[in-house]
Amino acid sequence: MNTDYKDVFGAAGPLARALPGYAYRPEQAAMAAAVGHALANTEPLIVEAGTGTGKTFAYLVPALLSGRSVIISTGTRTLQDQLFRRDVPMLAKALGLPVKVALLKGRANYLCRHRLELTMQQPSLLGGERGLARLLARISRWAATTQAGDLAELTDLPEQSSVWPMITSTRENCLGQECPQFNRCHVIDARRGAQAAEIVVVNHHLLLADLALKDEGFGDLLPGAQAVILDEAHQVPDIAAQFFGQVWSVRQVQILTRDVTAELAAAVVRSDAIIGELSIVEARLDDLRARFPGGAGRYEWPGLPEAFLDVLPELETALGDLAKELDGLGAGAGIANCAKRAKSLAASLGALGSVPEESGLKWVEAAASGLSLHFTPFEIADRLRAYVEARRCAWVFTSATLAIGDDFAHFAARIGLPEARTLHIDSPFDYPTQARIYLPRNMPEPQHPSFAAKFIEACAPMLEASGGSAFILYTSYRGLADGVAALKARFPNPPFPVLVQGQAPREALLNQFRELGNAVLLATGSFWEGVDVKGEALSIVAIDKLPFASPDDPLLKARLEGIRRRGGNPFSEYQLPQAVLALKQGVGRLIRDFDDFGVIVLGDPRLKTKSYGKVFLKALPPSPVITEASAGAEFLVERLSRSRAARGAGTAGESDVPGAPIGTMPASATSVT
Ligand code: SF4
Structure with a gap:
């Protein structure tokens, strides 16, 4: 069906009839027509829309009219909320198109009932912190009543609180179908809601994590999508570089050792061999921190002292030994998951040590949350292009700042789509x-x-x-x-x-x-x-x-x-x-x-x-x-x-x-x- 967007956006159109204070902007209708064309022909499109174009309506209207299942990804939570709570419902009503819309966040935003239960069973893991115990008790009361399990409902939960990894899951530590809480799982519920919706609103972190099958992703967002629209797309290349690289952090190991202790206690198993391996891992972590040469900041790998680098293979061995002991225990899904994670952390540490220098940069970040080791590829364009091409859907990238004048070459090259159709919409402001x-x-x-x-x-x-x-x-x-x-x-x-x-x-x-x-x-x-x-x-x-x-x-x-x-x-x-x-x-x-x-x-x-x-x-x-x-x-x-x-x-x-x-x-x- 050929839609005339001038009619839809025009003075006698459905938007003008339904939205108070609405004014026709030719720029907006032009952008909508281009997005509609990309959606209908399953093509990539890059649009710079100057401030005031009203670009959210310009991509939402064709998305709604297309009748396709569309993922909309944003750079900020503010825009994500605005689209989900206000813009999509308002436009769907104005166009008379009932549509199911879902807001999907990364795993780290939803309560993991299994991990909360594990933590509650092991008060010793809180290290005697009374404030933390009180906070957990409060979270536990909320957990009994929440429908969505969205941690944003706990408005005063501090972003930096050490409680987060105790009550949320990652792709690695989630027990999936073997989890005793599987049927009541908020993460699974959110994902099902998204799969049943025609419009799913996500953020770039979740979308790219999903593409790269990394921690916070679900790994199954995209197969059902027929179009992906990325607003605030100027942020995409930098976020993609994070997800297409590798990260190994001290915090991941700390969470693992704590989970091992909790799972052993939950399974009522005592193993001196595992306790011994845990203390070796913790000692190597202490060595790593003690031999790190500086304070907070980012450090390039080649400048790091030998004494620090020497600890890495020792830590890799310690994690491998811990995995072997856990594997030998045969004590249920929780322990088996810890064994898998220990093995994977050992492997990724080894891989980071041996990654060829010509493919990217290795660096270390020291922050309040601990040390993390990174590998960032020099170029992500080829990988991003491969992901985009592997999925038969329309990809629309838009932002107020993508082009230098009328030239999109810089952005298009960074995302690996140099021949994508581009459109520059001037701001209607005078x-x-x-x-x-x-x-x-x-x-x-x-x-x-x-x-x-x-x-x-x-x-x-x-x-x-x-x-x-x-x-x-x-x-x-x-x-x-x-x-x-x-x-x-x-x-x-x-x-x-x-x-x-x-x-x-x-x-x-x-x-x-x-x-x-x-x-x-x-x-x-x-x-x-x-x-x-x-x-x-x-x-x-x-x-x-x-x-x-x-x-x-x-x-x-x-x-x-x-x-x-x-x-x-x-x-x-x-x-x-x-x-x-x-x-x-x-x-x-x-x-x-x-x-x-x-x-x-x-x-x-x-x-x-x-x-x-x-x-x-x-x-x-x-x-x-x-x-x-x-x-x-x-x-x-x-x-x-x-x-x-x-x-x-x-x-x-x-x-x-x-x-x-x-x-x-x-x-x-x-x-x-
Ligand atoms: S299925 Fe995964 S996320 Fe859900 S409760 Fe179990 S461990 Fe947590």
């Missing part, structure tokens, strides 16, 4: 009218000691004109700290509230920012994307430097090395396009709606002094570039007074942008990033 890009004159080089102060000095006239209402975004923690000091020096008694990343959790800080209405937020990394502040509360987005990733990060090194080895140019093929996409993400925080306005301040002089500066400038929204602070300040004053006058005249909510549709789409279509 950037020439709504925003200015301010490139201050005479900025020092980014490494210069005066840079932080000069950058704040450049922002000051805008801050004074708007009375605050700014994001000042930094590319490093060092830059952030210098920026905070510089702002304090320039505004000893700031006429606006100042918020700094780290003062409170991210969401709390964002809520505070929205409520205050004129705050200045100084932040780094995590505020560059997935942040949506509409209206006057955000009138300035200032970015200190071009966001080139740190060359010291082992993961980045792995990618650059991979490109070098196949004769490519790491800067032009990877570092530059990645930095351009990151800058687009940061700049994209400013204009989120038709009546938003503001100034983008870019402090890095390399935009004008280096030849690659042009690549960045070309990728920015088509707003006039200004080099005088007074022009930016005047723009803000004028727009603020117009907006306040319009509000005073009781026309709030209507767009004052010539040519823009009156009214806006429902928040559901525009609040995504």
Whole structure:
């Protein structure tokens, strides 16, 4: 059936009839037509949809109309919840298409009844922690009443709590059909619900874990799907690299040793030989930690001391010996599962030690949760392509930042689909009218000691004109700290509230920012994307430097090395396009709606002094570039007074942008990033 998406999205269509405040956007209908074509022809498609396109509706409508079973994967939990709770039901109703929709999370989000029971039977495993015992008692009471077993229902369960591995399963430790709780299992229930649904909403971690048959995946999500739509797809290559590599962690071994003790107790078995092997494994873990040379951070393998590396084969032997003893016991499914895991942990440790250097980078991460050993392949494109080609379904990748100008080559190559059809949908916002890009004159080089102060000095006239209402975004923690000091020096008694990343959790800080209405937020990394502040509360987005990733990060090194080895140019093929996409993400925080306005301040002089500066400038929204602070300040004053006058005249909510549709789409279509 050929659907005319202009009719579906048009002023007389079902969406206009059913959704209050709906406005037709030709960009949205064009994207929907392309997605509908990809779905009907089982083809891959890559779409960059500028902010304001309303891309969630643009892929949900064809997905619903196709009548096919579709997996929708997102990068963030916020979007996942929005799709499941609001957008899909609202559109299904508007289109008159009853549809079964399921939200599926990774295993680690569901209670594992078997593991909770094991833990409750062995209070000694809690190490005498009274708080933990109380928490477990509370979880146990909740477990008796919960329907879905979704741990998000326990809203105050701390994310870092050591209780998580005691009450959730992994693919390795799940007993499957041999589990005594199989018939009441929440993980199995969630999976059945997903298999029976026409639309399944997941996140990229679960989707890629599933593809790669890794821990949190179920391994059977995809066979039934006829289309996979990945929103926030710019995150996919990095997440795929995690799942297509290997990870071995001290924590996995600790969980194993604790499970062995619990399973022995549950089976009422005492084995001195196994207790002996457990203590050898624990002693080798102690050696490993004691010989690790540094604090928290990422370390490349070749720089690690021999004394540390020497422990790895000893630990491999100890795990192998433990597996043999457990195997010999013949004491039920729980013990047999522990034997299998000990064998697999020994094998993966051995494999990590011997993996050929030319295929990827080995590195070690030290964190509060313990040491983990990693192998990251140099290239994941071929593997991703093989997975995509192995499944006959349509793959749609979309995001607001996938292309450099109209060029998708960088992203398409990273996901291994260089010949996929691509589509670039411009934002419907009127950037020439709504925003200015301010490139201050005479900025020092980014490494210069005066840079932080000069950058704040450049922002000051805008801050004074708007009375605050700014994001000042930094590319490093060092830059952030210098920026905070510089702002304090320039505004000893700031006429606006100042918020700094780290003062409170991210969401709390964002809520505070929205409520205050004129705050200045100084932040780094995590505020560059997935942040949506509409209206006057955000009138300035200032970015200190071009966001080139740190060359010291082992993961980045792995990618650059991979490109070098196949004769490519790491800067032009990877570092530059990645930095351009990151800058687009940061700049994209400013204009989120038709009546938003503001100034983008870019402090890095390399935009004008280096030849690659042009690549960045070309990728920015088509707003006039200004080099005088007074022009930016005047723009803000004028727009603020117009907006306040319009509000005073009781026309709030209507767009004052010539040519823009009156009214806006429902928040559901525009609040995504
Ligand atoms: S089947 Fe697996 S996830 Fe379910 S209760 Fe048993 S061990 Fe836990």
